[in-house]
Amino acid sequence: MICLGIETSCDETAAALVTGEGQVLGSVVASQIDLHEAFGGVVPEVAARRHLERLSPTVRRAIEEAGIGPEEIGLVAVTRGPGLAGALMVGLSFAKAYAFARGLPLVGVNHVVAHAYAAFLGAEVRYPELALVASGGHTVLLQLRGPQDALVLGRSRDDAAGEAFDKVARALGLGYPGGPLIEAIAREGDPLRCPLPVVRPIEGSLDFSFSGLKTAAQQRFLAGEGPADVAAAFQEAVLAQILSRTRVAIERLGARRLVFAGGVSANGFLRERLAQALAPLGVELVAPPMHFSTDNAAMIARLGLALYAAGERAPRELNAEPVIHPFKP
Amino acid sequence: MKGPWLCFDTATEVLSAAVIGEDGRLLAEVSRHAPRLHSAMLVPTIEETLALAGIARGDLAAAAANRGPGSYTGLRIGLAALQALRDGLGIPAYGVPGLVAAAFSQAQDGLVAPALDARREDAFCALYEVGGGALPLERIEPSLRGLREFCGELGLLRRPVLFLGDAVRAHRSILEGFEFARLGAADLRAADLGRFAQRAREEASIADALSTAALYLRPPAVSGR
Numbered sequence: 292m293i294c295l296g297i298e299t300s301c302d303e304t305a306a307a308l309v310t311g312e313g314q315v316l317g318s319v320v321a322s323q324i325d326l327h328e329a330f331g332g333v334v335p336e337v338a339a340r341r342h343l344e345r346l347s348p349t350v351r352r353a354i355e356e357a358g359i360g361p362e363e364i365g366l367v368a369v370t371r372g373p374g375l376a377g378a379l380m381v382g383l384s385f386a387k388a389y390a391f392a393r394g395l396p397l398v399g400v401n402h403v404v405a406h407a408y409a410a411f412l413g414a415e416v417r418y419p420e421l422a423l424v425a426s427g428g429h430t431v432l433l434q435l436r437g438p439q440d441a442l443v444l445g446r447s448r449d450d451a452a453g454e455a456f457d458k459v460a461r462a463l464g465l466g467y468p469g470g471p472l473i474e475a476i477a478r479e480g481d482p483l484r485c486p487l488p489v490v491r492p493i494e495g496s497l498d499f500s501f502s503g504l505k506t507a508a509q510q511r512f513l514a515g516e517g518p519a520d521v522a523a524a525f526q527e528a529v530l531a532q533i534l535s536r537t538r539v540a541i542e543r544l545g546a547r548r549l550v551f552a553g554g555v556s557a558n559g560f561l562r563e564r565l566a567q568a569l570a571p572l573g574v575e576l577v578a579p580p581m582h583f584s585t586d587n588a589a590m591i592a593r594l595g596l597a598l599y600a601a602g603e604r605a606p607r608e609l610n611a612e613p614v615i616h617p618f619k620p
Numbered sequence: 621m622k623g624p625w626l627c628f629d630t631a632t633e634v635l636s637a638a639v640i641g642e643d644g645r646l647l648a649e650v651s652r653h654a655p656r657l658h659s660a661m662l663v664p665t666i667e668e669t670l671a672l673a674g675i676a677r678g679d680l681a682a683a684a685a686n687r688g689p690g691s692y693t694g695l696r697i698g699l700a701a702l703q704a705l706r707d708g709l710g711i712p713a714y715g716v717p718g719l720v721a722a723a724f725s726q727a728q729d730g731l732v733a734p735a736l737d738a739r740r741e742d743a744f745c746a747l748y749e750v751g752g753g754a755l756p757l758e759r760i761e762p763s764l765r766g767l768r769e770f771c772g773e774l775g776l777l778r779r780p781v782l783f784l785g786d787a788v789r790a791h792r793s794i795l796e797g798f799e800f801a802r803l804g805a806a807d808l809r810a811a812d813l814g815r816f817a818q819r820a821r822e823e824a825s826i827a828d829a830l831s832t833a834a835l836y837l838r839p840p841a842v843s844g845r
């Protein structure tokens with residue numbers, strides 16, 4: 292079965308076609324980064340307007356890229372949340388009407404859990420999986436116990452990891468988005484010249500905290516340290532925190548692999564060093580191809596297919612859920 | 621264009637869908653007051669309306685929806701669905717400027733001012749001259765403005781003006797303060813969008829007005845950033 296995935300939760304308009312085996316036939320992402328750059332962040336009304344302009348052509352291009360006829364689509368999967376309400380509703384309304392028009396089943400998908408499933412494009416899921424999703428909007432440590440069952444083990448208590456990268460990049464005068472810029476400049480820096488404080492976990496909790504690191508990085512920079520050294524130290528501190536939390540989870544759950552997904556997983560330094568650190572524990576790092584780390588619709592289709600196979604069907608009254616409580620896939 | 625048309629309106633708190641014949645005759649309509657529930661209820665309402673009319677989705681010849689002005693989120697929900705129906709069913713789809721379509725629905729000749737409540741005392745409003753079954757003539761172009769100021773301008777015309785749209789309900793007391801104001805229907809009907817599109821398709825000069833892009837009338841507010 293071929294699934295059409297649709298994603299409009301933030302600032303990327305995306306559509307993809309994925310087979311039941313998890314093979315990506317076509318994937319198109321229309322980015323709005325240029326549009327929001329001038330405002331230094333995503334403006335919800337601007338994003339929603341652009342989604343409406345781009346979605347239909349994006350779906351058409353994805354179908355063309357896949358080289359299939361629309362009659363070969365057997366399922367529609369759409370992001371139902373979390374995300375920006377106005378943006379989500381464009382994708383949701385399109386997906387509902389498209390499924391109705393073609394007489395297809397529809398499933399609603401949790402965007403954050405879907406990030407983890409990007410690692411299973413062309414690969415099998417072996418439940419239970421341990422997954423760290425880190426992006427500009429979310430930092431969540433999950434235990435995936437089935438397509439309909441994702442348990443939150445820990446989450447950021449303040450800024451998301453990707454948000455911290457953006458803010459540090461801005462403080463260092465590097466620009467937006469911060470992730471790739473910090474990674475690039477950190478290669479020239481010495482992480483030991485001005486190390487940032489270790490963020491100790493709260494007793495018994497696997498929660499994260501990144502806003503302190505952002506402030507500390509800013510102070511080092513204002514105290515005269517070079518941006519490359521501060522960036523390198525910041526990356527080391529993020530890595531240390533991710534490692535301390537995931538090590539506990541791995542031990543507690545006896546996990547044999549860790550899925551690392553979301554926009555922050557496109558950071559080559561973090562990927563490589565995490566893999567190195569986990570190898571001696573007999574734990575394999577599984578990450579999506581770089582271009583499926585950031586927002587895309589292939590991950591939506593991948594989780595949609597798993598949900599459908601587990602018997603999930605969206606109710607006729609499916610609505611956007613900008614904030615998903617309790618946390619459901 | 622042989623076959624029935626599906627029409628729907630998501631520009632206000634009333635969600636409305638209708639099926640009309642190619643001659644404009646009403647086959648079925650469903651309207652519900654559904655504030656903040658348009659994205660949940662639009663497709664179920666369309667299904668309900670088609671079932672009432674006894675029409676299968678595959679028999680539809682065209683679809684039409686309100687492209688604005690109105691609630692920004694509401695317009696996007698309607699237009700995203702309209703584009704998906706066009707892509708999924710392979711039928712033509714028409715985004716209809718809602719205020720002129722409302723004016724076109726009036727049988728009586730004269731000045732017609734469709735006005736949609738935009739909170740506080742603002743309204744999305746315009747003025748049309750309606751007559752002889754022709755397409756309405758635009759006298760004041762659609763805009764978002766204070767209703768009192770709009771009425772002040774209309775008063776200078778010294779002619780009766782028929783108000784339509786939910787501003788009639790929301791701002792009754794304001795409108796009743798103006799002697800020239802006549803109060804018409806507060807709730808616009810989805811079928812009127814389709815009838816306007818059926819007529820407008822024949823007039824090359826305004827065919828462009830039937831785009832599926834939203835008519836917001838205002839750039840997005842990005843203040844405070």
Ligand SMILES: [Zn+2]
Nearest residue numbers: 402406426586
């Ligand atoms: Zn994301």
